[in-house]
Amino acid sequence: MQRSDEIRRFGRARMGSPFQPFDKEMESKSPTFFVSSSGFYHSLSMSYPEFHYTVACRLHSAPEELWPIVSDTNRFNFDTGLSSVEELRDMSTLTNARRRLKIEFLRIPIIWEEQPFEWVQPYRFGVRRVFKTGPVGEVRVLAQLQPGASGGTTLTYDVWARPRLALGLISIPMVIGFTSMRRVRKVFPSYDELVRQGKGLMPEAVRERLSGNGVRRLQTALKALQDQSFSGELLERLRDLIATGDDFTLSRIRPYVMADFWEVDRRETLNLFFAATRSGLFELRWDILCPACRNSVQSFSTLSDAKPETHCDTCQIDFRANFDAYVELSFRISPSIRTVRDTVYCVGGPQVTPHIVAQQLLPEGDERTISPLLEPGRYRLRSPGVPGSLPLLVDEQTGRQAIAIPLGPAGWPPEELPITTHPELQFRNERGEETLFVLERTAWTDQALTAAEVTAMPMFRDLFSREVLRPNEQISVGTLTVMFTDLCRSTALYHEIGDAPAFGIVMDHLEIMKGLVAKHDGAFVKAMGDGTLSVFRNPLNALRAAEEAHSTLGVRDSENRPLMVKVGIHTGPCIIINQNDRLDYFGSTVNIAARLESLSHGNDMVISSQVYADPEVFDWLPLAPWTLHHTETMLKGFGEKSFPVLRLTHRSIDS
Numbered sequence: 045m046q047r048s049d050e051i052r053r054f055g056r057a058r059m060g061s062p063f064q065p066f067d068k069e070m071e072s073k074s075p076t077f078f079v080s081s082s083g084f085y086h087s088l089s090m091s092y093p094e095f096h097y098t099v100a101c102r103l104h105s106a107p108e109e110l111w112p113i114v115s116d117t118n119r120f121n122f123d124t125g126l127s128s129v130e131e132l133r134d135m136s137t138l139t140n141a142r143r144r145l146k147i148e149f150l151r152i153p154i155i156w157e158e159q160p161f162e163w164v165q166p167y168r169f170g171v172r173r174v175f176k177t178g179p180v181g182e183v184r185v186l187a188q189l190q191p192g193a194s195g196g197t198t199l200t201y202d203v204w205a206r207p208r209l210a211l212g213l214i215s216i217p218m219v220i221g222f223t224s225m226r227r228v229r230k231v232f233p234s235y236d237e238l239v240r241q242g243k244g245l246m247p248e249a250v251r252e253r254l255s256g257n258g259v260r261r262l263q264t265a266l267k268a269l270q271d272q273s274f275s276g277e278l279l280e281r282l283r284d285l286i287a288t289g290d291d292f293t294l295s296r297i298r299p300y301v302m303a304d305f306w307e308v309d310r311r312e313t314l315n316l317f318f319a320a321t322r323s324g325l326f327e328l329r330w331d332i333l334c335p336a337c338r339n340s341v342q343s344f345s346t347l348s349d350a351k352p353e354t355h356c357d358t359c360q361i362d363f364r365a366n367f368d369a370y371v372e373l374s375f376r377i378s379p380s381i382r383t384v385r386d387t388v389y390c391v392g393g394p395q396v397t398p399h400i401v402a403q404q405l406l407p408e409g410d411e412r413t414i415s416p417l418l419e420p421g422r423y424r425l426r427s428p429g430v431p432g433s434l435p436l437l438v439d440e441q442t443g444r445q446a447i448a449i450p451l452g453p454a455g456w457p458p459e460e461l462p463i464t465t466h467p468e469l470q471f472r473n474e475r476g477e478e479t480l481f482v483l484e485r486t487a488w489t490d491q492a493l494t495a496a497e498v499t500a501m502p503m504f505r506d507l508f509s510r511e512v513l514r515p516n517e518q519i520s521v522g523t524l525t526v527m528f529t530d531l532c533r534s535t536a537l538y539h540e541i542g543d544a545p546a547f548g549i550v551m552d553h554l555e556i557m558k559g560l561v562a563k564h565d566g567a568f569v570k571a572m573g574d575g576t577l578s579v580f581r582n583p584l585n586a587l588r589a590a591e592e593a594h595s596t597l598g599v600r601d602s603e604n605r606p607l608m609v610k611v612g613i614h615t616g617p618c619i620i621i622n623q624n625d626r627l628d629y630f631g632s633t634v635n636i637a638a639r640l641e642s643l644s645h646g647n648d649m650v651i652s653s654q655v656y657a658d659p660e661v662f663d664w665l666p667l668a669p670w671t672l673h674h675t676e677t678m679l680k681g682f683g684e685k686s687f688p689v690l691r692l693t694h695r696s697i698d699s
């Protein structure tokens with residue numbers, strides 16, 4: 045089924061199996077088409093003949109191992125000598141993620157319309173380009189990865205090209221047939237070698253491109269980082285990355301991807317990148333991602349330059365950037381250390397949107413069966429211009445093997461479909477118009493570092509918080525846990541022991557609170573007199589910080605005056621604002637946490653039912669030394685509704 049679809053879609057290619065066993069690389073000379081070294085054409089009278097070139101090679105790695113690098117068409121186009129592309133923004137007449145692109149070849153601008161890439165992970169991808177200028181009329185490319193019977197992959201790479209002008213009869217064999225295919229033959233085995241060496245991220249791992257000054261600056265910065273107690277091993281990896289990483293990697297370093305690749309702790313790696321940025325090795329790079337296709341639609345060095353109201357040209361939608369998931373932080377090498385080309389060679393290949401596991405463009409009335417290889421988990425099938433989506437659950441045990449999925453004018457079928465990890469999905473386009481079927485994982489990659497996460501990180505706040513937002517601009521940062529604390533009876537303390545000693549105790553208490561909040565992965569936002577405001581990504585960490593504050597401050601008393609802390613904790617959506625050059629939080633979540641703190645008596649904590657409902661908190665509480673008291677209260681300023689709260693008192697006090 046796949047095979048016949050392929051032939052229908054990519055045209056009257058070779059006859060027989062597209063996966064002929066090739067013992068060595070070869071170029072096929074299809075009998076269906078004119079391609080020959082002895083003559084140039086069939087006929088110039090009507091349209092020009094189509095040229096066809098094939099490279100096939102047998103590789104050691106499996107298709108799923110090769111897929112991330114082989115389908116990275118941006119890198120592949122660069123490695124095979126293509127010019128960088130420019131996207132032309134006038135896409136008003138284009139549908140289904142088509143794009144209008146331009147390259148310069150021998151200083152001649154060549155413009156074409158690119159159909160959306162089509163792929164089925166990890167077996168094949170291809171694209172069709174229709175040219176508006178230049179000697180070539182149309183080019184189709186198809187790469188196929190066929191698993192070998194005893195491991196490995198037979199990779200075939202086909203290019204079909206038809207001239208637009210007579211000049212194409214000469215330029216296609218020269219540029220595509222000779223130069224480009226010669227490079228293609230070298231590139232795939234070199235990717236195979238990188239996969240085997242575990243070097244997928246660093247294809248150009250041998251070139252040293254640092255200038256003399258770059259080397260000196262790098263040494264100075266590494267020395268400074270060593271003094272900040274980063275491990276020698278981690279600094280060695282950083283040095284290697286900067287000296288030998290390729291341009292694609294260094295223009296957008298994703299710290300969690302690096303940490304996973306290096307097999308080291310993510311938080312330590314991230315802190316290293318923050319510190320290295322302060323030492324001048326990197327610049328921050330913020331990308332605003334489209335919520336539908338997850339492409340970067342804007343890229344900035346300071347987030348305050350970003351326009352929150354934005355638009356995705358590919359999906360034709362407007363959206364408001366929200367810090368939750370759609371703003372990602374990465375790092376770019378500083379030009380004072382190393383110059384990297386930040387150019388684009390391909391805008392639509394499978395690795396531009398790696399969460400999309402299959403994408404197929406079906407003419408109206410068409411049907412097509414694909415058989416992707418999927419990890420277990422949740423997926424969805426969607427299509428630009430069709431509301432909603434079809435949820436799919438990949439589960440080897442309960443999933444169905446073969447399934448037909450019709451898409452008619454009424455939209456997607458309403459129920460979730462269970463499918464296996466290697467299903468046969470038959471897409472049927474019954475909408476009455478051409479439709480792009482997009483099958484994607486719903487989970488946001490946990491390797492992305494979102495702005496919501498970053499802005500609650502202590503090290504980031506210390507080093508960069510001024511650079512995040514324009515003064516007084518507010519933006520949603522998703523769900524956070526907010527903790528207010530206050531020192532009990534501090535007024536009495538000032539009265540009893542005098543202003544200066546009391547002030548010292550209060551200041552000590554603030555330092556202790558700062559330390560405890562950081563220890564439990566929270567961010568200390570501000571002190572207000574004897575009170576503090578902190579935020580946490582995870583509710584349990586707030587409770588743990590509060591518990592340790594009680595025990596630490598409780599025994600600190602030197603003159604029989606126990607320091608008692610009042611605590612209020614609430615979880616909910618927060619809004620961030622840059623006020624007086626500092627990131628601050630506000631919104632009703634923050635206000636409720638403050639009210640809860642005012643209900644605390646000291647040596648206890650008052651938490652909302654939302655905090656209590658968090659599964660980690662729920663599991664932890666029975667094991668912790670706290671007794672629960674359920675109660676309801678009216679919160680001033682929050683209407684007449686009563687608000688369920690829980691007061692936790694320490695068992696040592698209850699007894």
Ligand SMILES: [Zn+2]
Pocket residue numbers: 334335336337338339356357358359360
């Ligand atoms: Zn989009």
